[in-house]
């Protein structure tokens with residue numbers, strides 16, 4: 346298909362890169378991008394890093410390539426429903442947009458603090474979009490006496506790092522035994538904990554906040570801990586992960602929930618009975634797809650590189666058909682910068698039962714860890730050692746024997762040990 350109308354729901358990274366791939370692939374028809382935010386597509390990774398430290402303005406994050414796209418933009422107008430039989434996207438302002446093909450790239454949003462009245466207190470923030478970052482940066486600019494971050498995942502860690510860079514006191518609480526423990530395991534989590542504490546973070550692992558308390562003016566003042574006790578705070582960042590933006594698809598008959606919108610290897614969305622819809626595709630954070638490298642297990646990623654690659658893959662499947670596009674098999678890759686560390690990962694760590702440090706040494710702050718599952722290599726994480734990572738791409742793709750053979754015959758092989766990851770059932 347090279348003409349007709351293609352509508353993209355979600356005008357951010359996956360939507361933009363998908364639209365660009367459509368044009369590159371020769372699509373000459375009408376291209377419409379629908380976004381609920383009033384902004385042209387922008388980049389999110391700087392929001393928790395350089396935007397909070399004041400090095401980059403929130404408004405200076407617009408993605409390159411936006412201007413060159415020959416497209417119609419419907420910004421500030423959410424998609425509110427999908428009429429699959431009528432092949433139309435329904436917008437919140439009542440507009441009906443007929444399409445020949447639809448790309449769903451509505452991403453994810455920050456998981457809110459569960460008590461809505463407490464989440465509304467002044468000084469309680471989440472961070473997902475450019476506007477969130479601008480408001481949070483302004484709040485930090487007022488030099489709050491103590492900042493509290495709920496959640497020690499990637500976003501919580503990056504925000505804590507930025508706040509320390511501003512010289513502000515910050516406490517980080519998380520029910521897990523160490524920061525990033527769910528993502529990287531408690532061994533790397535322990536390394537991160539040392540870094541955070543050395544940077545002046547008041548880290549409280551194994552701690553759960555039960556409720557937030559505000560003052561008479563409606564401004565947050567303290568958090569009450571489930572274990573008893575309080576933490577004073579006049580700015581709180583809720584960093585409890587993300588939920589997929591699929592609520593607008595209710596009643597469409599598609600297989601979707603807060604964990605993602607199910608699709609097949611060619612990015613075609615699946616209906617509730619598991620059948621693919623040939624006209625509707627999904628890409629980016631919103632998509633839950635079977636990953637061939639992990640036994641076809643459905644995965645939903647929150648990775649910048651996945652949004653780019655899957656947007657392009659969906660475009661190919663839209664133009665040339667699912668068989669020509671083949672199964673999407675991009676190796677998951679992620680990076681994070683915090684506390685002077687550049688963390689890069691390849692592959693999925695879920696289910697890893699062993700890890701081994703193959704290069705470098707955590708004591709020096711520069712090392713590379715490889716993860717295995719039942720004797721096969723499944724993932725690798727580099728800390729300040731990104732240049733070593735590409736060598737492990739092929740072993741991960743091939744599921745090479747774990748532990749990998751490193752060093753010479755006269756050197757003892759490094760010994761594997763448990764990474765401290767949650768079991769697959771608990772993950």
Ligand SMILES: Cc1cc2nc3c(=O)[nH]c(=O)nc-3n(C[C@H](O)[C@H](O)[C@H](O)COP(=O)(O)OP(=O)(O)OC[C@H]3O[C@@H](n4cnc5c(N)ncnc54)[C@H](O)[C@@H]3O)c2cc1C
Pocket residue numbers: 354355356357358359360379380381382388389390391392393422423424425450451452453454472473474500590593628629630631646647648649650652678679680681682
């Ligand atoms: C603060 C932050 C830092 C990050 N840092 C890193 C990093 O260092 N490394 C990394 O690999 N990844 C990072 N990520 C993740 C990365 O940014 C995401 O994986 C990427 O943005 C996903 O792109 P997407 O287009 O699929 O979804 P999104 O970027 O979430 O875009 C979806 C768009 O759709 C819009 N939308 C939602 N519902 C509707 C609707 N009903 N109608 C119309 N539009 C709708 C949303 O508002 C949004 O504009 C970070 C994310 C955040 C939030």
